[in-house]
Structures are given as C-alpha cells and as structure tokens.
Amino acid sequence: MKILQLILPAVLFLVVxxxxxxxxxxxxxxxxAIPGLIEAEHWDEGKAxxxxxxxxxxxxxxxxxxxxxVDIEKRSDASNGHGIGWTKxxxxxxxxxxxxxxxxxHIEMPVASNKTGGVFHIEMNGKDVTGxxxxxxxxxxxxxxxxxxKNVVLKKGRxxxxxxxxxxxxxxxxxxxxxxxxxxx
Ligand SMILES: [Ca+2]
Ligand SMILES: [Ca+2]
Numbered sequence: 001m002k003i004l005q006l007i008l009p010a011v012l013f014l015v016v017x018x019x020x021x022x023x024x025x026x027x028x029x030x031x032x033a034i035p036g037l038i039e040a041e042h043w044d045e046g047k048a049x050x051x052x053x054x055x056x057x058x059x060x061x062x063x064x065x066x067x068x069x070v071d072i073e074k075r076s077d078a079s080n081g082h083g084i085g086w087t088k089x090x091x092x093x094x095x096x097x098x099x100x101x102x103x104x105x106h107i108e109m110p111v112a113s114n115k116t117g118g119v120f121h122i123e124m125n126g127k128d129v130t131g132x133x134x135x136x137x138x139x140x141x142x143x144x145x146x147x148x149x150k151n152v153v154l155k156k157g158r159x160x161x162x163x164x165x166x167x168x169x170x171x172x173x174x175x176x177x178x179x180x181x182x183x184x185x
Contacts, residue, residue: 022046022047022050023046023050024044024045024046024050024051024094024096024160025046025051025096026044026045026096027043027045027065027095027096028042028045031097031098031158032097032098032161033100034097034098034099034100034105034154035100035101035182035183035184036181036182037079037179037180037182038095038161038179038180038182039079039080039082039178040083040093040163040177040178040180041064041065041072041080041082041083041084042080042095043070043093043094043095043163044093044094044095044096045066046094048068048069050094051093051094052068052070052091052092052093052094053091053092054068054069054070054071054088054091055088055089055090055091056069056088057069059071059072060085060086061073061074061085061086062074062082064082070084070091070093071084071086071087072084072085073085073086073176075142075144075176075178077142077144078110078178078179079110079178080179083176083177083178083179084176084177085176086173087118087120087165087173087174087175087176087177088165088168088173088174089118089165089166089167089168089174091164091165091174092162092163092165093162093163094160094161095160095161095162096159096160097124097158097159097160097161098157098158098159099124099156099157099158100156101156101184102154102155103153103154103185104151104154104184104185105152105153105154105182105183105184105185106148106149106150106151106152106182106183106185107122107130107149107152107180107182107183108146108148108180108181108183109133109146109147109149109177109178109179109180109181110144110145110147110177110178110179111135111136111138111144111145111147111175111176111177111178112140112141112142112143112145112175112176113135113136113137113138113141113169113171114138114139114141114171115137115169115170115171116134116135116136116137116169116170116171117134117135117136117169117170117171117174117175118134118135118165118166118167118168118169118171118173118174118175119132119133119134119135119166119167119169119174120132120133120135120163120165120166120174121133121163121164121166122152122162122163122164122180123162123164124154124159124160125159126162129152129153129154130149130152132166133149134169135147135174135175137170137171141176144176144178151185
C-alpha cells in the first residue's frame with residue numbers, strides 16, 4: 001500500500017493533462033469535430049497570446065462570450081447569429097479540433113467584405129494545410145457569400161487548428177468570417 005501511495009501521484013501527474021492558465025482549452029469543453037461545422041466565434045478559451053492574438057485590446061463588437069480582445073460581430077444572417085469581424089494582419093485564433101476521418105476535405109466559409117478582402121490561411125499543429133485564402137468583395141459588410149477552399153488533405157487525429165490573418169486587402173481588413181465547415185470528399 002505504501003508503495004502505491006508513493007507511485008500513484010507520480011502516475012497521475014504523467015497521465016492527467018496538466019492544465020494551467022497558459023493553456024488553450026476547447027470552447028465550453030467541446031472539441032470541434034471534422035467533418036463538421038466550426039463557428040468562427042467558438043475559438044478556444046484561454047488568454048491572449050495563447051488561444052488568440054488580436055491587434056487591439058478592445059472587443060469592438062458584441063460581448064457574446066467571456067471577456068476577450070477578439071472582435072465578435074452580431075449578425076442576423078450568420079450561423080449562430082455571430083461571426084468574427086474587424087480582422088487585421090497578424091491576428092490569429094486557435095480551435096481545438098479532432099479529425100475523425102483521414103481524407104480530402106473542402107472548407108466552406110461564409111465571408112463578407114466591402115471591397116476586396118485580405119488573405120488568411122489555416123494551420124494544423126503548425127503546418128499550413130490550405131495555403132492562402134482570399135476573401136472576395138461581397139458587395140458590402142452586410143452580405144455574406146459562401147466561398148469554398150478545396151482539396152485540403154487531413155489525417156485523423158487531434159489538432160490545434162490555427163486561423164492566421166496574413167494581409168489586408170482593399171477593404172483594409174481581411175474580412176468577416178461566419179464559420180468553417182469541413183466537408184469530406
Ligand atoms: Ca480587438
Ligand atoms: Ca457563426
């Protein structure tokens with residue numbers, strides 16, 4: 001028994017994930033499934049610089065979730081009534097995801113931009129899986145248009161999906177994004 005008392009804490013330390021304030025955690029404890037729909041506004045919980053990075057400290061939009069620097073847009077035309085907006089170069093968001101089936105995926109994304117938008121890309125555990133994705137001019141910030149980025153090859157497993165805003169367009173922003181829907185081919 002005594003040896004168990006000595007070994008057990010060590011075993012638990014090794015087995016149980018070490019959560020700290022510096023971790024990024026799935027939004028509301030739920031890992032996003034791929035194939036599936038990931039709401040842009042449901043990036044991970046965690047502090048700035050870990051779960052997200054935003055250029056300005058203020059949330060310029062809707063206070064939809066815990067206090068954050070990310071700019072959340074409330075919009076009636078969006079899935080779940082919200083999306084992200086006011087996107088700037090250098091910003092990023094992390095989403096804990098689980099790819100349930102290896103294969104080729106298309107990513108469907110409703111986006112909006114007044115004038116030509118900017119460029120972003122998506123990484124899985126630090127690896128660029130999409131290359132540059134450009135947000136087109138959808139006519140106005142109020143008009144969502146579904147764009148599809150095709151042929152993204154993913155392997156089964158758990159990942160930290162990171163959406164990185166690379167450069168602004170004519171709109172002086174990257175663009176508004178409602179969700180990322182991964183559709184298996
Ligand atoms: Ca902000
Ligand atoms: Ca949404």
